[in-house]
Amino acid sequence: xxxxxxxxxxxxxxxxxxxxxxxxxxxxxxxxxxxxxxxxxxxxxxxxxxxxxxxxxxxxxxxxxxxxxxxxxxxxxxxxxxxxxxxxxxxxxxxxxxxxxxxxxxxxxxxxxxxxxxxxxxxxxxxxxxxxxxxxxxxxxxxxxxxxxxxxxxxxxxxxxxxxxxxxxxxxxxxxxxxxxxxxxxxxxxx
Numbered sequence: 777x778x779x780x781x782x783x784x785x786x787x788x789x790x791x792x793x794x795x796x797x798x799x800x801x802x803x804x805x806x807x808x809x810x811x812x813x814x815x816x817x818x819x820x821x822x823x824x825x826x827x828x829x830x831x832x833x834x835x836x837x838x839x840x841x842x843x844x845x846x847x848x849x850x851x852x853x854x855x856x857x858x859x860x861x862x863x864x865x866x867x868x869x870x871x872x873x874x875x876x877x878x879x880x881x882x883x884x885x886x887x888x889x890x891x892x893x894x895x896x897x898x899x900x901x902x903x904x905x906x907x908x909x910x911x912x913x914x915x916x917x918x919x920x921x922x923x924x925x926x927x928x929x930x931x932x933x934x935x936x937x938x939x940x941x942x943x944x945x946x947x948x949x950x951x952x953x954x955x956x957x958x959x960x961x962x963x964x965x966x967x
Contacts, residue, residue: 907929
């Protein structure tokens, strides 16, 4: 009996044995693929235009990084995208998002779209309400399974519709980050 206890204690204390809980292990690597349109402007997506991340992606990346998740760099993905025309579409189908995720060694891909719109000027002022709506899929790259379909909203008020739209998109990123983190925590046991 004493030997069994020592063996169990030994297995629990050996790092990498699978029995230890390493709280310092890195969290999941995430690839962001969100097409964005701000107040009737053109749709922006870094994988086609070569531009930087959109407003919602950059805010989402910051929030996820602050929670310990790793965000796949655009440079790593651009090297692959440049060679394959299948990735040159505004909203990537799940199959291409998974393929790009595998090439970049991502654990998850967040794929979808975000749109900002404006309301009518508020009576008695020059302020205009703006609203953003984001709809994404959280896809486990390893097996291509959509583990969550998520939507997020944001709003703001501004005298400039484009700035208001940008603020609304930023606010929707806060809502979306909370939902992504919640789903990853539930589905992956905190990874």
